[in-house]
Amino acid sequence: MILEKSFYEGRTESVAKRLLGTYLVHNSPGGTTVGRVVETEAYLFSGDPACHAHKGMTKRNRAMFGPSGTSYIYLIYGMYYCFNVVTAAEGVGEAVLIRALEPVEGIDLMIERRGGRPDLKNLCSGPGKLVMAMGMDARLDGQSLASKRLQLLSREAFAPRFATSKRPKVTTTTRIGINKGAELPLRFYLTGNEFVSRK
DNA sequence: AGCAAGATTAGC
DNA sequence: CTAATCTTGCTA
Numbered sequence: 440m441i442l443e444k445s446f447y448e449g450r451t452e453s454v455a456k457r458l459l460g461t462y463l464v465h466n467s468p469g470g471t472t473v474g475r476v477v478e479t480e481a482y483l484f485s486g487d488p489a490c491h492a493h494k495g496m497t498k499r500n501r502a503m504f505g506p507s508g509t510s511y512i513y514l515i516y517g518m519y520y521c522f523n524v525v526t527a528a529e530g531v532g533e534a535v536l537i538r539a540l541e542p543v544e545g546i547d548l549m550i551e552r553r554g555g556r557p558d559l560k561n562l563c564s565g566p567g568k569l570v571m572a573m574g575m576d577a578r579l580d581g582q583s584l585a586s587k588r589l590q591l592l593s594r595e596a597f598a599p600r601f602a603t604s605k606r607p608k609v610t611t612t613t614r615i616g617i618n619k620g621a622e623l624p625l626r627f628y629l630t631g632n633e634f635v636s637r638k
Numbered sequence: 639a640g641c642a643a644g645a646t647t648a649g650c
Numbered sequence: 651c652t653a654a655t656c657t658t659g660c661t662a
């Protein structure tokens with residue numbers, strides 16, 4: 440099932456944890472790819488200087504102020520894109536960065552898009568890598584995650600083998616690659632998962 | 639108008 | 651460890 444509005448209710452930190460184990464689906468003209476979310480980071484409007492929305496709305500972060508369940512995609516270092524899920528109500532400005540996926544479907548296509556290296560653990564183990572493997576780009580910025588093109592599905596919807604497991608065990612750490620707000624414990628990943636960007 | 643920094647990655 | 655590469659946002 441596509442995630443409903445109620446899924447995004449609560450603090451963004453909580454939603455960031457809740458997003459672990461959900462499935463991201465991208466239906467592109469080239470084919471469909473699916474990845475299981477295994478690593479996330481929360482970015483808060485208040486008290487978090489690393490958050491793009493921290494100083495208010497700009498041309499780049501406009502999508503962050505959209506309703507929960509909106510995609511926020513931006514260009515980083517002039518050459519990679521990062522994909523976020525807006526997790527707060529419209530006008531608030533908070534999001535969760537998806538940092539790693541476990542490849543589930545369309546793996547051949549992912550390998551092709553990532554330069555042909557058939558290394559599953561290296562396919563989506565980073566925010567830039569997973570956007571590349573999934574075939575996403577800036578055109579998806581601001582789009583709903585309940586659309587034909589792009590969807591976020593519940594844990595139960597995909598792979599029954601995970602449906603029986605209760606709440607997955609989650610490890611909390613500080614976020615990666617930031618200078619401001621680096622001490623905040625806002626990075627979450629499935630404990631022991633092999634597909635995270637970094638342990 | 640000019641410039642430094644950035645939620646990264648691949649390659650040496 | 652560093653280059654690649656470019657947009658944003660701040661300073662002048």
